[in-house]
Amino acid sequence: MSERTQRIGLWLLVPALLFGVFVGGLMTWHHDIQLYGSGEGELIGCVESAEVNCDIVNTSEYSELLGVPIATLAIGFYATVLVLVVLALRRRAGAHRLLLAAGVCAVLYSAFLFYISKTQLGFVCAWCIRLYGVNAALLAVGLIGRNTPTPPARLLLTIGAAWGALTLAAIGGERIYRSTLSDGEVIEVAKEGTHHDLDPEGDAPALSFTVQTEDKNEATFTIDPSDAWLGNPAAQVAVVEFADLECGYCKRMASQMARLEATYGDRVLFVFKHFPMDPTCNAGVKNRKHRKACMAAKAAVCAGKQRRFWAFQDLAFKNQHQLGESYLRTYAETVGADLEAYDQCMASNEAAQQVARDGEAGKSLDIHGTPRIFIDGKLYRSGSSAEVMARAIETALGTSPQEAVANAQGLRETRSVVKAIPDDIPLQQSISYGDISFEIDTFESGLNNGKAVAGKHEVPALRVSFYEAQEACEAAGKRMCTEQEWVTTCQGALALDDNNNGGFADDMIEGTAYPYADFHDRSRCWDGRKDPKFRPVYTGEMPGCVSRDGVYDMTGNVEEWVGTSPEDAVLLGGAWDTTKDHARCYRRNATYGPGYSSQRTGFRCCSG
Amino acid sequence: MFLFLFFSLAALAEPEMIPVEVFEAAKNTDLDEAATDVEIALRDGGHFRLSEHRGKPVILTFWASWCGPCRLELPALSTWASEHPDVAVYAVSVDRSRQAAEQFIKRVKFDLPVAFDPDATHLGRYGVLSMPTMFLFDAEGKLAWRHTGYSKAKGFTDLDAALGELP
Numbered sequence: 182m183s184e185r186t187q188r189i190g191l192w193l194l195v196p197a198l199l200f201g202v203f204v205g206g207l208m209t210w211h212h213d214i215q216l217y218g219s220g221e222g223e224l225i226g227c228v229e230s231a232e233v234n235c236d237i238v239n240t241s242e243y244s245e246l247l248g249v250p251i252a253t254l255a256i257g258f259y260a261t262v263l264v265l266v267v268l269a270l271r272r273r274a275g276a277h278r279l280l281l282a283a284g285v286c287a288v289l290y291s292a293f294l295f296y297i298s299k300t301q302l303g304f305v306c307a308w309c310i311r312l313y314g315v316n317a318a319l320l321a322v323g324l325i326g327r328n329t330p331t332p333p334a335r336l337l338l339t340i341g342a343a344w345g346a347l348t349l350a351a352i353g354g355e356r357i358y359r360s361t362l363s364d365g366e367v368i369e370v371a372k373e374g375t376h377h378d379l380d381p382e383g384d385a386p387a388l389s390f391t392v393q394t395e396d397k398n399e400a401t402f403t404i405d406p407s408d409a410w411l412g413n414p415a416a417q418v419a420v421v422e423f424a425d426l427e428c429g430y431c432k433r434m435a436s437q438m439a440r441l442e443a444t445y446g447d448r449v450l451f452v453f454k455h456f457p458m459d460p461t462c463n464a465g466v467k468n469r470k471h472r473k474a475c476m477a478a479k480a481a482v483c484a485g486k487q488r489r490f491w492a493f494q495d496l497a498f499k500n501q502h503q504l505g506e507s508y509l510r511t512y513a514e515t516v517g518a519d520l521e522a523y524d525q526c527m528a529s530n531e532a533a534q535q536v537a538r539d540g541e542a543g544k545s546l547d548i549h550g551t552p553r554i555f556i557d558g559k560l561y562r563s564g565s566s567a568e569v570m571a572r573a574i575e576t577a578l579g580t581s582p583q584e585a586v587a588n589a590q591g592l593r594e595t596r597s598v599v600k601a602i603p604d605d606i607p608l609q610q611s612i613s614y615g616d617i618s619f620e621i622d623t624f625e626s627g628l629n630n631g632k633a634v635a636g637k638h639e640v641p642a643l644r645v646s647f648y649e650a651q652e653a654c655e656a657a658g659k660r661m662c663t664e665q666e667w668v669t670t671c672q673g674a675l676a677l678d679d680n681n682n683g684g685f686a687d688d689m690i691e692g693t694a695y696p697y698a699d700f701h702d703r704s705r706c707w708d709g710r711k712d713p714k715f716r717p718v719y720t721g722e723m724p725g726c727v728s729r730d731g732v733y734d735m736t737g738n739v740e741e742w743v744g745t746s747p748e749d750a751v752l753l754g755g756a757w758d759t760t761k762d763h764a765r766c767y768r769r770n771a772t773y774g775p776g777y778s779s780q781r782t783g784f785r786c787c788s789g
Numbered sequence: 790m791f792l793f794l795f796f797s798l799a800a801l802a803e804p805e806m807i808p809v810e811v812f813e814a815a816k817n818t819d820l821d822e823a824a825t826d827v828e829i830a831l832r833d834g835g836h837f838r839l840s841e842h843r844g845k846p847v848i849l850t851f852w853a854s855w856c857g858p859c860r861l862e863l864p865a866l867s868t869w870a871s872e873h874p875d876v877a878v879y880a881v882s883v884d885r886s887r888q889a890a891e892q893f894i895k896r897v898k899f900d901l902p903v904a905f906d907p908d909a910t911h912l913g914r915y916g917v918l919s920m921p922t923m924f925l926f927d928a929e930g931k932l933a934w935r936h937t938g939y940s941k942a943k944g945f946t947d948l949d950a951a952l953g954e955l956p
Contacts, residue, residue, distance in 0.1 A: 641807075646910065777913040780815040
């Protein structure tokens with residue numbers, strides 16, 4: 182190619198890359214305002230259709246990479262490529278060749294994102310498609326200069342440094358913007374969270390409707406009378422979920438569904454269908470992905486025979502890591518099922534037949550995975566938020582599009598917003614669940630001359646044995662927390678000794694696995710910091726690491742001694758360097774005796 | 790641009806960690822001081838006191854019944870001790886349950902005097918984070934060497950080297 186062609190290509194790339202930076206910014210704004218802000222931001226230039234939905238794609242779990250919106254990373258990328266184009270225009274040797282490498286990477290990544298959008302989310306986003314165009318142009322211009330010299334190491338270093346700096350700047354800007362969205366938001370957390378009592382009485386209404394299947398075929402779907410249902414049986418709008426109790430995405434979806442049920446339960450019918458990812462009980466799947474899913478589905482059906490399906494489903498999702506036969510039986514017992522009838526049901530073919538029927542129904546709708554939700558015949562998948570599905574419900578209910586958006590935004594999960602810790606926060610919180618009530622320190626305790634000190638921005642006590650912790654609490658007029666009190670506070674629900682072994686942090690999860698949610702979020706608590714450069718933080722440095730009742734740092738930072746006597750002394754919650762699977766409300770460290778201490782052992786006090 | 794970068798990096802700053810010196814102080818144990826008054830109950834009665842072993846090197850190795858490498862280390866150390874009669878070797882169990890420790894002793898054959906630290910008080914004072922951890926004190930009761938873990942392939946070559954360097 183002539184040099185003239187190369188230069189024209191480079192000049193044409195300049196506006197394309199500026200457009201890329203703009204789109205990155207626009208999508209970052211949309212992503213943040215949808216996920217972390219008021220949710221009022223409407224993305225221009227992205228008209229929703231059967232194929233296109235920017236809200237779903239740009240707020241899905243694939244829209245972030247290590248907690249950073251990929252749109253933000255795009256800003257750094259396009260800005261760096263712009264630098265490269267300028268260098269190429271100034272005839273810097275190797276710059277044009279580097280554009281080719283950037284183009285290849287960008288196009289490959291575009292293909293990956295497009296594949297994810299189509300297969301996992303079921304929608305594409307119009308702005309993403311436009312960026313794919315920019316990437317294709319980048320590749321094309323790169324190809325024009327494929328015979329130019331290879332880039333010297335110095336250029337690679339310069340561009341690498343520019344990429345790092347520009348990406349950091351973009352991430353920094355995004356964080357600043359996100360922090361402005363979080364300020365002043367109120368955390369309103371429903372104390373009991375998702376909780377179901379007895380299932381409604383009677384069979385599910387035999388509602389029929391037309392559905393567009395996952396493979397875009399048209400089918401008629403009829404609700405089976407034996408299906409688990411909730412909401413209004415006379416409703417004309419139905420939300421039908423196909424799920425697998427062993428599927429992680431279904432567990433995540435359960436919290437979204439619970440919010441929809443709470444809001445639309447009076448106007449909409451909610452139906453649950455089993456779709457275990459195991460061909461031994463489900464003709465709709467080919468490969469065995471979940472070994473316990475069939476048994477769990479059967480157990481849920483049997484709990485449902487006693488009007489306890491929804492409560493059982495809650496418990497099974499919470500304890501998804503333990504779905505063995507005996508655990509399932511314990512969950513049935515916990516939700517109040519009669520075990521004799523449950524055992525009979527499990528031994529009969531009845532439950533298996535119902536699971537098989539559900540599988541056939543899923544197969545007829547071309548379902549390829551879980552969860553799959555049909556709202557008014559339209560399919561939604563794992564990346565769909567409650568807000569997005571609420572809009573579909575509102576539309577099906579006949580609400581005007583403007584009202585539908587406004588009403589759907591009212592569903593925003595306020596707990597996802599992290600609020601700064603006020604300086605005048607009470608240093609103890611009153612906790613009351615079931616038949617226990619007590620006071621617990623809001624923060625981990627500091628230590629001053631052997632006396633426990635409660636406060637924000639204290640150095641948490643380190644290298645404390647159980648005995649020293651006990652003395653320090655008593656010197657402050659308080660006492661050690663019992664294991665039940667500590668776990669109850671951490672999980673935001675009354676902790677029970679389900680396996681009758683005297684421990685509360687080693688059995689069934691009644692509340693949340695982490696103080697803030699069922700799922701780990703690295704930005705919330707000071708945990709998982711394995712690198713030796715990390716140390717514990719001052720108390721109150723992690724505003725997102727908060728329990729339902731406003732107690733901070735229950736997990737991570739320092740392990741906390743808990744127990745009222747040396748015999749039952751245990752360390753709970755993990756420390757700053759503990760992995761996410763261990764720094765949970767449910768992780769009982771009773772390895773060493775009460776005299777043990779290390780730089781990881783601290784405590785907090787209770788009273789009352 | 791620089792200003793923007795500065796603010797960007799500030800926004801990315803991690804939460805404030807406690808001062809290094811506070812953390813390092815919590816990590817370090819004053820072993821010499823701890824060693825002078827250490828007194829651990831022995832399985833066969835009486836107490837182990839480091840001060841009673843002046844004049845010869847002493848090895849304390851901490852073990853637990855749930856510790857896999859300890860099953861290999863203790864029999865090997867037992868053999869090593871029989872070849873080094875001039876060194877006093879003690880195996881300190883940190884099991885909370887005496888029963889678990891006794892079952893381990895019955896199952897894993899080793900001929901070393903056993904002491905019990907069920908409260909893990911000594912374990913904490915010695916700053917042990919994982920098992921097995923071994924301490925070598927010189928003839929004057931000063932800590933000369935510490936080591937965590939056991940490798941069958943390596944055996945006690947590091948211990949031999951540390952012993953060779955003692956005054």
